[in-house]
Amino acid sequence: xxxxxxxxxxxxxxxxxxxxxxxxxxxxxxxxxxxxxxxxxxxxxxxxxxxxxxxxxxxxxxxxxxxxxxxxxxxxxxxxxxxxxxxxxxxxxxxxxxxxxxxxxxxxxxxxxxxxxxxxxxxxxxxxxxxxxxxxxxxxxxxxxxxxxxxxxxxxxxxxxxxxxxxxxxxxxxxxxxxxxxxxxxxxxxxxxxxxxxxxxxxxxxxxxxxxxxxxxxxxxxxxxxxxxxxxxxxxxxxxxxxxxxxxxxxxxxxxxxxxxxxxxxxxxxxxxxxxxxxxxxxxxxxxxxxxxxxxxxxxxxxxxxxxxxxxxxxxxxxxxxxxxxxxxxxxxxxxxxxxxxxxxxxxxxxxxxxxxxxxxxxxxxxxxxxxxxxxxxxxxxxxxxxxxxxxxxxxxxxxxxxxxxxxxxxxxxxxxxxxxxxxxxxxxxxxxxxxxxxxxxxxxxxxxxxxxxxxxxxxxxxxxxxxxxxxxxxxxxxxxxxxxxxxxxxxxxxxxxxxxxxxxxxxxxxxxxxxxxxxxxxxxxxxxxxxxxxxxxxxxxxxxxxxxxxxxxxxxxxxxxxxxxxxxxxxxxxxxxxx
RNA sequence: GGCCCCGUGGCUCAACUGGAUAGAGCAGUCCCCUCCUAAGGGACAGGUUACAGGUUCGAAUCCUGUCGGGGUCGCCA
Numbered sequence: 001x002x003x004x005x006x007x008x009x010x011x012x013x014x015x016x017x018x019x020x021x022x023x024x025x026x027x028x029x030x031x032x033x034x035x036x037x038x039x040x041x042x043x044x045x046x047x048x049x050x051x052x053x054x055x056x057x058x059x060x061x062x063x064x065x066x067x068x069x070x071x072x073x074x075x076x077x078x079x080x081x082x083x084x085x086x087x088x089x090x091x092x093x094x095x096x097x098x099x100x101x102x103x104x105x106x107x108x109x110x111x112x113x114x115x116x117x118x119x120x121x122x123x124x125x126x127x128x129x130x131x132x133x134x135x136x137x138x139x140x141x142x143x144x145x146x147x148x149x150x151x152x153x154x155x156x157x158x159x160x161x162x163x164x165x166x167x168x169x170x171x172x173x174x175x176x177x178x179x180x181x182x183x184x185x186x187x188x189x190x191x192x193x194x195x196x197x198x199x200x201x202x203x204x205x206x207x208x209x210x211x212x213x214x215x216x217x218x219x220x221x222x223x224x225x226x227x228x229x230x231x232x233x234x235x236x237x238x239x240x241x242x243x244x245x246x247x248x249x250x251x252x253x254x255x256x257x258x259x260x261x262x263x264x265x266x267x268x269x270x271x272x273x274x275x276x277x278x279x280x281x282x283x284x285x286x287x288x289x290x291x292x293x294x295x296x297x298x299x300x301x302x303x304x305x306x307x308x309x310x311x312x313x314x315x316x317x318x319x320x321x322x323x324x325x326x327x328x329x330x331x332x333x334x335x336x337x338x339x340x341x342x343x344x345x346x347x348x349x350x351x352x353x354x355x356x357x358x359x360x361x362x363x364x365x366x367x368x369x370x371x372x373x374x375x376x377x378x379x380x381x382x383x384x385x386x387x388x389x390x391x392x393x394x395x396x397x398x399x400x401x402x403x404x405x406x407x408x409x410x411x412x413x414x415x416x417x418x419x420x421x422x423x424x425x426x427x428x429x430x431x432x433x434x435x436x437x438x439x440x441x442x443x444x445x446x447x448x449x450x451x452x453x454x455x456x457x458x459x460x461x462x463x464x465x466x467x468x469x470x471x472x473x474x475x476x477x478x479x480x481x482x483x484x485x486x487x488x489x490x491x492x493x494x495x496x497x498x499x500x501x502x503x504x505x506x507x508x509x510x511x512x513x514x515x516x517x518x519x520x521x522x523x524x525x526x527x528x529x530x531x532x533x534x535x536x537x538x539x540x541x542x543x544x545x546x547x548x549x550x551x552x553x554x555x556x557x558x559x560x561x562x563x564x565x566x567x568x569x570x571x572x573x574x575x576x577x578x579x580x
Numbered sequence: 581g582g583c584c585c586c587g588u589g590g591c592u593c594a595a596c597u598g599g600a601u602a603g604a605g606c607a608g609u610c611c612c613c614u615c616c617u618a619a620g621g622g623a624c625a626g627g628u629u630a631c632a633g634g635u636u637c638g639a640a641u642c643c644u645g646u647c648g649g650g651g652u653c654g655c656c657a
Contacts, residue, residue: 323655
């Protein structure tokens, strides 16, 4: 039930009626017509821009059209008031029952209230995290993980068939480095003294991996050359790291549907197949790139390479797919990987990258555009940096010094709910300040707490209502007579509830889960105000044993608030707590 | 230097993708607990949306340019 969509339909019917009466020309483009909550509630319940949007093509003044629409809508039983304001806004006030009707709609739909068929079952692939399997996930990955997972949940809620996917970069030199590093730990486990020089990972998270390798193979690799162990250890170590990464993700309740191995693309003809596709389209050629504009790299020299004509698909320069020695660049398997996604039949692709991969966006989009003949859209969301604060001061990370903060560190300190919510309170493309102290604060200043507290307060009231003999089963609340509702603070909350389905669709369409977080904050705020109103006036209290009909109506209303809060928190992957 | 992102009250951020008088939270001043969680609610004050042009009924939002901050820039993945 989406009241805004419903009333948009009513406005469009009014337009059609005017067209039938020859007051408006046929064939108007109606896509831009919106029905929204007005910024200022004094303007009414809903506002439509229809008249202003249609004015030009209809050849009539916006206010005239608006007046005509208002006249038509006044005859609609759902509409209490319709008038025209400003440059041609059509402002509607609905019959209060229309709003109040949202409560049984919420209670019968339960946590799924607001689900949408916007996605129409389209298959969407969300690729996220995709960290190199060479170490534990750190804070930056954490943001990507949380964002990607919440976006996936949001899209699923909005009717998409979502696949969550992790691309394992296990094909490059970094996994050799990993293998060598593990070998050193393996030697250590055998009591040897080793030195960690350049070109190996010094992190002690590899100590248990070295030990595990010893447990598995004993002394088989001792005093042997690389040719005897590199490939084996590479596989062993990569699997160990992936196991660790899965555990880390599980801490945040993030579960992937597919782990896709870059290595699986090599030696199987799949990279060649993808590039052949591009070649067939005349997009592959041998050439020499221009040097980058401006600052010239020290060692710049012209080199002939195999290039992808990405400029035909919106990129700024063509991109190499082969190095000058003939081996693949990183880009080549990435093209093959995205080709694979296209071939698997996804209707849309979403990649979530860290901001440091911003330079990669255009070429990746160009590749997908070329590979799919423009049929499969690729949206790339960049998650910006996370800045950590502790005791009021920025907390510096250094991978080199081994002081980088892992996902596990963060979750251990503030828990999964706080981690997720805080990271979703910001747009993905804005840098995020993560303050460990504030994250744990139990106050209004902390949005996680504030929203969960609202949910817990409802639960608390319902518990007391049950003790006082009221039924708090949804099936009973669903049948309650709601005519006692209508106070201003109540209507504010109810209208907010009615916005939820609309917000889900807007957030899903924009790929912006942070809107859910902000909505929940607003809803919680409206609820806190409502509950507080009962402090000042006895007749605004939820529980009043002298007014049972009114009490039942209010219990139904606040239960609906809890249901929507729980549903929204579910999209964010945050627990709706019953008690705190 | 090229490309990408960002610039909104003192601070941290929203603004439903072009809508009406730009909204919240902190910080500031003030008010509200015999009663459903005060872990909260209210009131006041605070703005030329970095700047300059442009597009149109209408711009924080779109275009051009300038200035600031960050990221990135052919054999790293």
